[in-house]
Amino acid sequence: MATAKIGRPRSEKSREAIIGAAQALLNEKGGAGLTIEAIARRAGVGKPTIYRWWPTLADLVLEALLRQADETIAVPPRGSLRETLRPFLRQSMKAIADGGGAHLRFLMARAQMDEGFRQRFRDTFAARRRAVLKSVLLRAAERGEIGPGQNLDMLLDLVFGAMWYRLLIGHAAIDEPFADALTETIVGLVQPGEFRGQYI
Amino acid sequence: MATAKIGRPRSEKSREAIIGAAQALLNEKGGAGLTIEAIARRAGVGKPTIYRWWPTLADLVLEALLRQADETIAVPPRGSLRETLRPFLRQSMKAIADGGGAHLRFLMARAQMDEGFRQRFRDTFAARRRAVLKSVLLRAAERGEIGPGQNLDMLLDLVFGAMWYRLLIGHAAIDEPFADALTETIVGLVQPGEFRGQYI
Amino acid sequence: MATAKIGRPRSEKSREAIIGAAQALLNEKGGAGLTIEAIARRAGVGKPTIYRWWPTLADLVLEALLRQADETIAVPPRGSLRETLRPFLRQSMKAIADGGGAHLRFLMARAQMDEGFRQRFRDTFAARRRAVLKSVLLRAAERGEIGPGQNLDMLLDLVFGAMWYRLLIGHAAIDEPFADALTETIVGLVQPGEFRGQYI
Amino acid sequence: MATAKIGRPRSEKSREAIIGAAQALLNEKGGAGLTIEAIARRAGVGKPTIYRWWPTLADLVLEALLRQADETIAVPPRGSLRETLRPFLRQSMKAIADGGGAHLRFLMARAQMDEGFRQRFRDTFAARRRAVLKSVLLRAAERGEIGPGQNLDMLLDLVFGAMWYRLLIGHAAIDEPFADALTETIVGLVQPGEFRGQYI
């Protein structure tokens, strides 16, 4: 059969405390000052307990992010591209404004320092987000709302790139007006019509 | 006049050695492992000498980046938007591929950990790059190549965002085909014509 | 010339504080519980400062022992063997009773766990103590107080062995009566006379 | 009567495995590196099983020592003091050379760190060894081979002290020549005759 399950089982209480402490510290002090030592102190937990379950502080923060993001997933239903994309972007930006931004900024920074984590971050979080939006675009393309010359992956880079760029550089707000403007820009970009440049 | 210039003069040799060491370490080992201590060792210099001239390791790397980027600035001249944007993007991506990518990734990571540097990074480097591209877009708008409904700042976010996003996530290459595709996408997006959504 | 001496010199204040803290902790809590971490805390010093100057906690304790033993060295002068040996042993045992015992027990324990330190301990401390007593025995032998059949190194093992054995096992006191009895035993053992067994 | 004896009985197999693993590790790697964790791993046993039966790692090693020493006990029979003492010492030193030395060094080190174990070590192992040798000396004294002025306990300290001292410091071998030399020294020391110093 499967592997036998022996030994003391994992303490869910500790797990919760650790993730909770990471959340709290990130929201209070921001990414700098978020250390494994501080989390262990706050959670009333030994450092090895953290290392046992997460290879890296970044992986722990990623799990914390996913935990709180899961509640707000809400796959967008149907309708026109505009009516699907707008709530997707509004919701994404709302999650960022409501605290997720600190997580994302921390994770992106760590991804630049740890190639292993960068790969995990790319393959789990980023790829998942891209997949969600890509399915939206694919349905729009099937409905004929997107011209045949459009490269959907380029569109993903444009949309997520603009959000990440604003988040990381911090030169402009990530709010509902931005979500709406980005929606209109993308909708305007993709609409089929006369030839407007060839994708190479 | 002002303060007399007495005392031991600054050693330009040390300055060069420091920046050179930073360049070398960044290219060899990447962002992780780039520390002030390592730079001081490599440059044969005391740590305080570094702290005296740069407030932060990130500022030092930023200077190193600007130093090597200055040679490749070459403001794009005239012609159509396509003919101006394409070399601009090709050149930008070539600089990234030729080693600048490590600098940029390091700087963006540090900006997420140090709000003070983030501001300097935004106000010097990022703003400068935006200004260059914006002047290109403005000239194109004057020539009527860009429709009146376009928000130029949104275009900047799209272009730089897509580049940064690919650089940071690492899911796709930053190369000439990408530069060309991005050029075509932007050119197609901005061309004036029938109404295609209103910027809010 | 010799090597130039630049840079901040070693802080004698820290050195004193470290050794003092080690002394204090050893006297208060005994060998168990004497850790580098605790010494650093007590001395108000960073751990690396300790590691910079002593390879091992044991080496630090050894220096602390030598520092306080230096004051009580007082090489025994002349006279008969009995008149020289007795004060030597009394003084040695007084030093043990006055606090040196904790140091010695700690050091001997560490020597059993760290072969490198064991060698240093043997070559510096133990060899030095043996040399002092051996010179006493040599002078006595020159004066004819020790029979020709005696192996002086065996005598050293007997004298130091008995002291260490009592100290480590703890079955009997290390005090003045013991010093005097040991003196008489050795003096009786070595006196020349009829043949009493041959050293092999 | 007392508590009924129900439940699973102690596993002798585990006990053997634990003691065997301790023996093996001690012989292979010496005292440093002998940990309960390593023993449990090697023996294929859970840590609590070890803690259930021995209060301390030192107590476990002590039992391992006694188990292998029991085979070589061989109480010395009769004859002169020399003829009794010499095999006793030879045998003791052979046991040390054959592997018991590592056990003894480990135990003596642990006795310095744990006062509770020091007492047990003293009251069981050391006292037993002293009793054996003391009975030898008593019989010799009854036969008149030892002068009336001799303090037998001092003799025990001399003999065991010299052995332990060599074992712990490591400045000289513990071998048959040493056993013989020590025998002759003791025999020469104790022989009755003209007055040779008074024991105080």
Add this chain to the structure above:
DNA sequence: AACTAAACGAGACGGTACGTCCAGTCTTTAA
């Protein structure tokens, strides 16, 4: 034969200390 209870292996737990790296500051000598 079924029940009971202790000992078993496994391994996670909260902790302590380890020895190292680096940050940023301070103090001295050299230029």
Add this chain to the structure above:
DNA sequence: TTAAAGACTGGACGTACCGTCTCGTTTAGTT
């Protein structure tokens, strides 16, 4: 009088064990 060099305090790192705990499993003796 400033630059340069190196020792400083201090915090966090990731690891090794400690001794305790909680599991599911095994194994005898008791009913």
